[in-house]
Amino acid sequence: MTNHTTPTPHKVQRGDGKIGFIITLIIVGVLVAAGIKLVPAYLSNNKFITAIEDIATQAGRATEHDLLARISEKAHQLKITEAQAEGAIKLTRIDPSGTSTEGTCNVTVKYTRNISLYGVTTVPIEVNKTISKKFLIL
Numbered sequence: 001m002t003n004h005t006t007p008t009p010h011k012v013q014r015g016d017g018k019i020g021f022i023i024t025l026i027i028v029g030v031l032v033a034a035g036i037k038l039v040p041a042y043l044s045n046n047k048f049i050t051a052i053e054d055i056a057t058q059a060g061r062a063t064e065h066d067l068l069a070r071i072s073e074k075a076h077q078l079k080i081t082e083a084q085a086e087g088a089i090k091l092t093r094i095d096p097s098g099t100s101t102e103g104t105c106n107v108t109v110k111y112t113r114n115i116s117l118y119g120v121t122t123v124p125i126e127v128n129k130t131i132s133k134k135f136l137i138l
Contacts (some may be wrong), residue, residue, distance in 0.1 A: 028060075034117055038125075041115050045127055051078075052107050056133035059105035064093050067105070082111040082133045094135055107131045 051074040059067055068091055075083035083089060088111040094104040113125045 001114060014035075034123075037115055037117055038123060041069050041113055041125055044080060045113070048074060048078050048080055048083065049109065049127075049129060049131070051131060052109060053131055056105040056107050057129055057135055059133070060103060060123055060135040065089055067091055067093070068116065071107070071123040080111075080113065082113050083109065085111065101137050105133050105135055 005106055054065055055070050055074070062070070068089065070086055071089055071091070075081075079116075088109065090108040090110075092106045094106070096103045109129045110128045111126075113127070114122045115125060116122050
C-alpha cells in the first residue's frame with residue numbers, strides 16, 4: 001500500500017514582492033539622501049561648540065575682541081554662516097577679583113541653520129547653547 005500525497009497548490013505572487021521591495025528601496029534612498037545633507041550639519045555644529053569651549057578656557061590670555069574673532073574664524077572654517085550673523089554669538093568675560101586667579105568666560109550661541117533637502121523641503125537646525133568655562137590668569 002502506497003501513501004500518495006497530493007501536492008499542495010502554491011500561491012502565485014504576481015509582483016507583490018517586487019513592489020514592496022521597490023517601496024522599501026525608495027524609503028531607504030530618501031533616508032540616506034536626507035542623512036547626506038543633515039549629518040554633516042550636525043557634526044559641524046558639534047565641532048563648533050567644542051571649539052568654543054576650548055577657546056573659552058583660554059580666555060585668560062586674550063581680550064573679548066580676540067576671543068570673538070577666533071570664534072568667528074572657526075565658524076568661517078566650518079562654513080556656519082549663521083553663526084557669523086550679528087548677535088548670534090554673545091561673549092562675556094568675568095575677570096577674577098581680589099587675590100583670585102580664576103575668571104569665567106560665558107559664551108551664548110544662538111542661531112538656526114536651514115538645511116535644504118534638495119529643494120523639496122528645508123529642515124531647521126537650531127543651536128541655542130550657553131557655555132560657561134573657568135579660565136586662569138597667570
